[in-house]
Amino acid sequence: MKEPVRSDPAIETHGLVKRFGHRSAVDGIDLAVPRGTVFGFLGPNGSGKTTTIRVLLGLASANSGDISVLGKAMPQALASVLPDVGALVEGPGFYPFLSGTGNLMRLDAADRHAPSSTRRHRVDDALERVGLSHAAGKKVRAYSLGMKQRLGLANALLRPRELLVLDEPTNGLDPQGTREVRSLVRSLAAGGTTVFVSSHLLAEVEQMCTHVGVMSAGRLVAQGPLDELRAAGQAHVLVHTPDVERAAHVLSRLGLVPGDAPGTGSPWGTTAVLGTGLDGLEPEAIVAALVADGVRVRGFTVENASLEERFVSLTGEGFDVVG
């Protein structure tokens, strides 16, 4: 049985403003998160992502603007909406003197609609899903940051949710943990849950999300399906060759803009040349031209626009890029 597709967005804001004193942390954003998507909320640290999440979930009040979550106006419908929302906000917060199980039991008890008869069962399930069963009885004081992060995810998964809001979910996790979170998010999305993931890591968003919104200095500078954003950027070619200067010369003759390739080294110990401005040129024609000019082409790649460039141009700031 599949839930009937609902057209109203899972999260929608209009002109949302949150000020602290005279500083606007969130400055009039219009967010639209379609249902059933994995929405990446991307932005550098301090761009207002976490503040937006706090306001969306009623932890902080907005100075102006309208919010609706799961089709209901917030914060008026907070009590009826929050049971359907699982959240991890600004890192985990737990009682160090209680065990993992004890913490989840406590937080589940706080929800008056959570059936107490199945509490223990649901807690064990959630711990199992995030791979914490072995440490369930340990005091949280003894947990590593990664384990606490997993426990935070388990808390978000205590009950079936329509919407998951995950603020920097992979913070503090090792690569293995990061992969697990990624696959967890995908499986949840496959089950129909809308997932709203905030991150300052471009690669993470690129790998997990279907939709993306970009925050910069309190403003939402772009949002939409990931593919659309990608298409809006420029494609480029990457040439691996020891004859860097000659290749650059050839590329510029063809109308491309040569430049240094990001990242270092190529599989054959040669330097790469990046050519942007691939405007209507056939890739095979470029290779032919290079070869004709005696450039030893050891590798050739055509890449769609790097999201990074796109976001750098949108935000005017650099991202932490992780391969």
Next chain:
Amino acid sequence: MSAETAASRNAGAPRQGKGWALLGSELSVLFRRLRTWAMLTALAAVPILIAVAVKLSSRPTTPGRGPLFLDRITQNGLFVAVTALVVCVPLFLPLTVGVVAGDTIAGEANLGTLRYLLLAPAGRIRLLLVKYAGAVAFCCAATATVTASGALAGVVLFPVGPVTLLSGDTISVGESAWRSLLIAAYITVSLLGLSAIGLLISTFTDVPVGAMAATIVFSVVSQVLDNLPQLEWLHPWLFSHHWLGFADLLRQPVSWTSFGDNAILQAGYIAVCGALAYAKFSNKDVLS
């Protein structure tokens, strides 16, 4: 998975639980904390220390010197509990209650659990009520601990017999147990206003130690002001004004005036501080 179950629940599956689970959880968290037990142990030690000191002391205590009834302990162990309560009321009990009441909201904010409780959702008013109920439970536990430990120490170390009241009349051991419970109840009620003040301060900060210290300072300041004759007009309004009024329960017949006045005063503090705490907390941006 989630969509199915979520949909079926939304379709009107019976929602279980009346919300008492949060209170139960609050109490279990409070009484599973090492800190709570450390404080209760310290309180329990007060009557034992008094009893042992009196037992070991060779000099008989001069009547009228030291805390109430100190001189009677050797004759009747049942006075240990009352003497211990007299000793604990000005400082030790406010100290421990200040720690618990000051920690209510600020402690959760400091741990970061406040936002997860609110997201559960616990509901802000409900959370405030449950937190206050937890503080009240601690007040009960604290006075009960001193009373019980005092009664035990007295029974073990000293003879037990009919108890002399302030009026000079004597009452049976059973009646005296009843009066001890009344005194414990009186002191618990006395601490409710302070708890409400602690709760209120706690909503203003994310630093629990600050809220605890401020609450304890309030209790000390109130008692100091209560001793300044220049401020006599203020005395009936101080929450600590009736703290030692439980002596009225040791008269024959029992004088209920103090009990009533105290209860009304504490209720006033609960109403005012509760209203302010509600207003502050329901508007608070939880940023911790």
Next chain:
Amino acid sequence: MWWSVALARTKQRWLPALVIPFALAMAVLFGSVQAGATVSLPPRTADEILAMIARTEVRALSGTVQQTAELGLPEVPTAGPGIAPGAASALELLTGSHTARVYVDGPLKARLQIMDRMAERDVVLNGGDAWFYNSADNSATHLTAPAPSVADVRESLPAKPGPDAPSDMPVREIPTPESMASHFLAAIDDSTEVSVGESSSVAGRSAYRLSLHPRSTETLVDSIAIDVDSETGVPLGVEVRAKGQAEPAYSLAFTELDLSTPDAALFEFTPPPGATVTETAVPAKPVPTMPAPEDAPTLRHPVITGAGWDSVIALPAGSAPAELTSNPQLSQALQPVAGGRAVTTSLMSVLILDDGRVYAGMVPLERLQSAAAQ
């Protein structure tokens, strides 16, 4: 201002925070207005009210009385551990505020409980037996005396604790508003103008107010008000005002009153085990009680000069008890004057000359000095 911004933004949430304290303040205000409200009673003349007092049939009562003295005496530490009985204790009762419970059953049974902070002083009268108990030092004093007749009672007025004063404690000496009022009413003569004031509410009962104004200008007393229960004629409160003082110099009034017969067990007193018991036959040691403010110190062979309000009581040499000068708390109250020392309060003055003569009266000190000079 941060709060006004918050108020503007989230008006309705701050509302209860303002409404509840406001409502409480109104309740307190209304309550205090209510308590002081005048009561409408059918008008009575002063004579009718005096007749009501004389006719009263109330013989048993239990109640709580509040005594407040603003005599201008130095504040003495409130009773409790460390306060010795005797004159200092008596002085302590003349300062500040005291609450006591009174139980009376007929002319021979009475009990007074002075409710100190964490302590209590009890006086239990039952026929010829009188017990005094002080919880602060767990001491009891037992007096045995033949039951005094009403005539004895009248004669012994004002019975006052002193080193060798007669200390049989007739029931009427238990300081209730009733006994206090009888002192003043007994003294009504031509020197006193009696009028009826505004009726009020005392201890939840509506009361007529009888006002006594001294005609003399020499006395320190401005007026005395006696509140009389409109139903039974029992005096419910006495208030003495001094000249040039806004607050009453002395007041004694019921805060609670129940006219049913108290439990008989209250008048049976057995000293508690461990108490220091002193058995005394009359005359006995002084006993702390609530002395009436107009009472003069030790009466041995007093000579009264003048009449009415401005009379002066003179005691011959050797009357001044040694305790008066040796007790630090008492000597604190004494101010040195020419030829001796004096206590001046807003209601009365006492002059103790170095030769031991004592002069006292509800008059300014100068009048005592001129009397002593004669």
